[in-house]
Amino acid sequence: MIEAALPFPAIDPVLLRLGPVQLHWYAMAYVAGLVLAWWGIVRTLRRQRLWATPPFNGAPPATEDDIGDLVAWATLGVIVGGRLGWDLFYGIILCSVTPDAGGTCNGLPGDFLVRPWRLIAEWNGLVPQLRGMSFHGGLIGVMVSVWLFCRKRKLNLLAIADLIAIFAPIGLFFGRMANFVNGELWGRVTDVPWGMIFCSPHFPAVYGNVCPAGLLPRHPSQLYEAALEGVLLFIILQLAFHVWHRRPGLLAAIFFFGYGLFRFVVEFFREPDAPFLGFLTMGMALSLVTWVAGALLLRAALKPKAA
Numbered sequence: 001m002i003e004a005a006l007p008f009p010a011i012d013p014v015l016l017r018l019g020p021v022q023l024h025w026y027a028m029a030y031v032a033g034l035v036l037a038w039w040g041i042v043r044t045l046r047r048q049r050l051w052a053t054p055p056f057n058g059a060p061p062a063t064e065d066d067i068g069d070l071v072a073w074a075t076l077g078v079i080v081g082g083r084l085g086w087d088l089f090y091g092i093i094l095c096s097v098t099p100d101a102g103g104t105c106n107g108l109p110g111d112f113l114v115r116p117w118r119l120i121a122e123w124n125g126l127v128p129q130l131r132g133m134s135f136h137g138g139l140i141g142v143m144v145s146v147w148l149f150c151r152k153r154k155l156n157l158l159a160i161a162d163l164i165a166i167f168a169p170i171g172l173f174f175g176r177m178a179n180f181v182n183g184e185l186w187g188r189v190t191d192v193p194w195g196m197i198f199c200s201p202h203f204p205a206v207y208g209n210v211c212p213a214g215l216l217p218r219h220p221s222q223l224y225e226a227a228l229e230g231v232l233l234f235i236i237l238q239l240a241f242h243v244w245h246r247r248p249g250l251l252a253a254i255f256f257f258g259y260g261l262f263r264f265v266v267e268f269f270r271e272p273d274a275p276f277l278g279f280l281t282m283g284m285a286l287s288l289v290t291w292v293a294g295a296l297l298l299r300a301a302l303k304p305k306a307a
Contacts, residue, residue: 008196013182029178030078033171038071040167053246061159070149074164077145078138085137087112087119090273094282098274105274135175136286158248158300165255166237172259173230180222183212187219187269196220221270228262249301256294260287
């Protein structure tokens, strides 16, 4: 019998209970990511020397009020895009390819027609289970909301995208840590010394059973993602910002390439939702799309400026 070398911390996924109202760590991860990104962007805009040279010529790409309003638009984009992205990528595309994908599909995509409320959330009695969120869907939602906002305010889309990109890893870090606390999106079975059995006394109330990941130690892939997509990508982008922030779009391209690379690598350690295309998981396939988006941004950033 394989035993995990590291115990899984028994942290309650619910941070606070007030009668029927529950505040989850997962929700707080979204709040922390958005608030800290807002704070970081505002601080960056206040550093006038960063914007003294072309193409900005002393004028930052947005005002603090602009960013405050943009946060509201981006929040809506994250939530709507994240959920609808899960519906499309996993509930429809993945479950059409692998309809017997157990806990992932559970009757989807056909069940969307019978129980359309599943497009919004899974429900356990009167309690919505909002774990079905897609990062790539949330990313698309933010892209659309930022594009609409910049068009409305007549702001430089690429420069705003760069500001968002250099702080986006903060939200990724907190999101993956929340996944770890929830004991979800676990890794593949392993015999490495740091393998964990994803079991907690709090899980029955969430999953309806004791140990949904089984009793074998697995890679803590959520922590791998927090370290790579969160910490390392944040450091890379902060360093790159001081060198290339005068090339609007380049930092956003680096974010897309970096996230795609790190997510692709971690997919080898993360338990896939279901088989997709050969060895490619859905996460890998979507990472290839982020590289395409990164290439388009890179082309725009390096395009010679009109005289």
